[in-house]
Amino acid sequence: MIEPHGGRLVDKVVGDKYADQLRNEVGSGPRIDLSVSQYQDAINIATGRFSPIDGYLTQNDFLKVVHDMTLENGVTWPLPITLDVDSTVAEDLTPGEKALLRSPAEEPIGVIAVEEVYKHNKDDTVEYVFGTADQDHPGVANYLNQEDFLVGGPIYLFDEHRYNSRDLLPAESRVLFSHRDWETVAGFQTRNAPHRAHEYIQKSALEQADGLLIQPKLGDKKVDDYRDDTILGAYETLIEEYYREGMVALSVFPSQMRYAGPREAIFDAIVRKNQGCTHFVVGRDHAGVGDYYHEFGAQRIFDDIADIGIEPLFYDYAFYCHSCDGMTSEKICPHTSEEQVHPSGSRIRSLIGEGEQPSTKMMRPEVASYVMNVDEPFVTEDAPVGGVQ
Known part of the structure; x- marks a missing residue:
């Protein structure tokens, strides 16, 4: 371990x-x-x-x-x-x-x-x-x-506290990984409900590890981000429908989003190391917001600091390609942008907010239906993020 x-x-x-x-x-x-x-x-x-x-x-x-x-x-x-x-x-x-x-x-x-x-x-x-x-x-x-x-x-x-019932504490996740004989575990950080690119990256990481810890960051977020309960329910739906049993652990990371880009990528990796992960997924613009950070700055920072003892897994843009007839990435897809359907989180949130179900090439239909049936799926001035239970 x-x-x-x-x-x-x-x-x-x-x-x-x-x-x-x-x-x-x-x-x-x-x-x-x-x-x-x-x-x-x-x-x-x-x-x-x-x-x-x-x-x-x-x-x-x-x-x-x-x-x-x-x-x-x-x-x-x-x-x-x-x-x-x-x-x-x-x-x-x-x-x-x-x-x-x-x-x-x-x-x-x-x-x-x-x-x-x-x-x-x-x-x-x-x-x-x-x-x-x-x-x-x-x-x-x-x-x-x-x-x-x-x-x-x-x-x-005074007592052991949990943010909610999905809060798997580090000592517990380490026991779980050992019980499942996971010698290598990839940690995945998110603040969104899952779309097809997330799923593609997660399953790619599973090809390199024995198990996957999906650990959404739940806490204070900006307006129009997903609410805590929406994220968890969407992931429960995805895991039940599209992952082999026993390959994924779903927990939470109770923490505000700091939107600190590259620094927050290092922070999130260290947290997953403490949870018992050996690898950590770092995608495009990790913990970024707007245009404040280079889109791959969160990956480059790992070359600028001392080895923190967990292996980062770097991923490029993932998308659906009509010619490839499936999910792929910029690294391996030879086709032009006209063939690509990028599952943009902001675009998906906009569609859902307008009452339109995203394409199955952007989000699994079961996940989209779940999110669309939530009364208040997004953070607003009046709708809280979630809550301490």
Whole structure:
């Protein structure tokens, strides 16, 4: 089984006895109410999905990640995992003491051992992390909307938390892969309902691995992205109809979309490494948005960083070709663009939004029917992404 990133799977979920001790220590002291995204990060830290990180980043780690894509100890880590608070909360926090963490439902879920409270230069950070300060970029806008103070220190959760019933924690996925005798596992990241190009790439990856982990990223997304429940239901439909039994594991990655392009591709690969994957699929414009990144920048970045211990699988454009009479890719198809039907995610969402079923050359009919029968398939200002269960 592949080693977790940094060599050890972090486990910051404490037993009942220590949880009671922590509750007594924090008493009526300061508390921090977590947003959904902060709560997701807490789950991911405590259950090892973000190994080797064991808490929200302190200032030295934060600066190293932003500027060098490594932690202070030299381990590759591309995105800052931070806990932002306003000035009122910051004033109540004392390094060396603990603060209570509360879920979005205002339930006490754990504590943070405060090591530092520090200000961050948001304008500088977005330039490095996103490569732009343009506030039309949704990741930039979200980051600039953070509070001015960051709290760093290890966390401890009182209980094991899951984003929903499909949340297969890293320790569990590793047991599952071992039980199924999967020595090699390809991880697939998505924020969309599956179309034919996704299926083609996934099955191509399965030709190189014993099993496939399909793990949609569920959490805060921009308007017009698919809602969480839509993505999961669509994948359940595809797997049931078009995959051999026992070849695919469907889980979730509870995390906001940061739209950080190449950096997020490295981040997503590390997460799948911690889940137990040996390979990770990197397609066109991974975690990109608009025209902010080169369409294959997310693949090229793997050549620019130290080996992170998981093998990236690079894929070109996939599409249906009338002359080939099937799904293929730019790498192997000799025919002209007039013969090609590209299953564009934005085009499919537009068709569904207009009540028109996408062509079977773009999306499996069972999947399209499922999505079209969902009352609110897409994120809107009024329709939430999904929910913590």
